[in-house]
Amino acid sequence: MEMQRKSKGNFSSKIGFVMAAAGSAVGLGNVWRFPYFVATYGGGTFLFVYLLLALVFGLMMIIAEVAFGRKTGKSPIGAFKSVNPKFGIFGFLAALVPTVIFPYYSVIGGWVTKFGFQYLRGGGYYASHDGFFSNFNSTFWDPIFWLGLFILITTALVITGVEKGIEKVSMYCMPVFFLMLVGLVIYGLTIPGAMEGLRHYLVPNFDNLSVMTFIAAARQIFFSLSLAMGIMITYGSYVKKEQSIEKAALQIGLLDTGISVIAGMLVVPTVIAIFGDEGLGQGAGLMFITLPRVFEQMPGGNAIGAIFFVMMLIAAITSAVSLMEVVVASVMEWFKLGRKKATIAVAIGSFLLALPTTLGFGVWSHVRWAGMNMLGIMSFISDTVLIPIVALSLSIIVGWVLKPHFIRDEVTAGGKHEFKTEKLFFFMIKWVAPCLMLLILVTSILNTFGFITI
Numbered sequence: 431m432e433m434q435r436k437s438k439g440n441f442s443s444k445i446g447f448v449m450a451a452a453g454s455a456v457g458l459g460n461v462w463r464f465p466y467f468v469a470t471y472g473g474g475t476f477l478f479v480y481l482l483l484a485l486v487f488g489l490m491m492i493i494a495e496v497a498f499g500r501k502t503g504k505s506p507i508g509a510f511k512s513v514n515p516k517f518g519i520f521g522f523l524a525a526l527v528p529t530v531i532f533p534y535y536s537v538i539g540g541w542v543t544k545f546g547f548q549y550l551r552g553g554g555y556y557a558s559h560d561g562f563f564s565n566f567n568s569t570f571w572d573p574i575f576w577l578g579l580f581i582l583i584t585t586a587l588v589i590t591g592v593e594k595g596i597e598k599v600s601m602y603c604m605p606v607f608f609l610m611l612v613g614l615v616i617y618g619l620t621i622p623g624a625m626e627g628l629r630h631y632l633v634p635n636f637d638n639l640s641v642m643t644f645i646a647a648a649r650q651i652f653f654s655l656s657l658a659m660g661i662m663i664t665y666g667s668y669v670k671k672e673q674s675i676e677k678a679a680l681q682i683g684l685l686d687t688g689i690s691v692i693a694g695m696l697v698v699p700t701v702i703a704i705f706g707d708e709g710l711g712q713g714a715g716l717m718f719i720t721l722p723r724v725f726e727q728m729p730g731g732n733a734i735g736a737i738f739f740v741m742m743l744i745a746a747i748t749s750a751v752s753l754m755e756v757v758v759a760s761v762m763e764w765f766k767l768g769r770k771k772a773t774i775a776v777a778i779g780s781f782l783l784a785l786p787t788t789l790g791f792g793v794w795s796h797v798r799w800a801g802m803n804m805l806g807i808m809s810f811i812s813d814t815v816l817i818p819i820v821a822l823s824l825s826i827i828v829g830w831v832l833k834p835h836f837i838r839d840e841v842t843a844g845g846k847h848e849f850k851t852e853k854l855f856f857f858m859i860k861w862v863a864p865c866l867m868l869l870i871l872v873t874s875i876l877n878t879f880g881f882i883t884i
């Protein structure tokens with residue numbers, strides 16, 4: 431992290447920070463993971479809880495992390511240590527989160543790469559066949575090849591340091607991708623049965639509300655906003671005092687949530703229109719099974735599919751580059767390695783760690799633990815064990831150890847900016863965040879020992 435700091439310097443413009451943070455936040459989490467979480471965890475009920483938590487809780491967590499980073503001006507480990515040398519462990523755990531996420535993120539990135547090539551070759555028609563996705567995954571080498579390719583592209587970008595270039599590309603692509611999503615939503619809703627699906631997506635049914643809904647929504651919020659993994663603390667350490675943290679958090683949160691909501695509005699109604707309610711249970715493969723069917727029905731569908739998957743690949747790669755950067759920075763710091771060596775080590779290590787996840791969708795699909803396949807297990811470790819511990823420690827440090835005036839001074843930059851949500855912020859950080867995090871931790875432990883199944 432220290433190395434990064436020197437080379438990156440401060441964000442030169444206000445929009446620079448918002449764009450960088452949004453670039454890290456917007457990725458597969460929005461287009462791949464959000465729709466499948468909505469489908470799995472109850473449609474409109476999930477959406478309702480997600481929006482509620484994102485706005486009252488996610489935003490406050492962004493503010494807390496960015497303010498913590500700006501105040502200490504340090505990398506996550508340094509920031510935690512500056513409060514108390516013993517707290518360094520939480521910075522270490524924060525850095526461990528991307529180490530667990532990057533491998534499985536690359537598996538999905540590999541799928542996107544595969545579909546991108548499939549459409550670029552003009553083979554979208556085949557991608558829309560029943561069983562295309564599962565056949566692809568049931569072979570041994572094919573998914574491994576695309577996973578490897580995705581990690582290779584990401585590694586090449588990190589090693590050559592041309593990320594700045596790709597960040598620019600993604601800045602121009604984001605609005606196009608956004609418009610494309612909106613266009614696809616409109617088309618998707620014209621498919622017979624999609625309106626019924628839209629109702630399922632938008633209308634909550636509180637009979638289905640359970641603790642699980644809150645846990646799933648919180649897991650998705652942390653993943654999607656890149657929270658509790660040191661990212662926002664690091665970005666915060668580059669943010670200038672002239673910038674209002676509160677406003678920036680609102681912009682980042684709204685952008686990320688908006689893209690998720692639109693992606694869900696594309697995937698969920700079309701799944702129901704094409705496959706009926708049973709289609710909702712397709713899990714992680716949801717969009718890869720459904721969207722090709724939508725493209726197939728459209729005039730010029732192959733070209734649209736090609737543009738869609740290429741755009742999605744760009745969004746995935748910018749997020750993957752930033753995930754890998756964090757892991758590389760930590761490896762450099764812990765093992766005193768040079769940048770190149772550390773990057774290669776991370777690439778190889780992540781590839782090996784990703785193998786079980788990718789095989790879990792095919793030849794290893796029988797390997798299950800508490801009903802979860804390998805992807806489920808990996809995201810269980812990151813989302814329900816590591817992230818809650820980091821977020822719990824962060825909320826206790828910010829809410830209780832540092833005392834309110836510390837954060838108030840930072841957010842207002844000594845009175846320069848308003849802090850409109852101050853009361854809500856402290857209520858969230860002191861009470862709601864610790865309770866929610868404990869809830870996730872406890873239920874995940876009970877789940878591990880077989881007392882409950884989540």
Ligand code: TRP
Pocket residue numbers: 454455456457458459460528531653654655656657659661749750752753
């Ligand atoms: N938020 C990203 C997404 O929605 C994924 C992600 C999680 C991430 N942690 C990150 C990206 C850290 C960059 C850095 O796809």
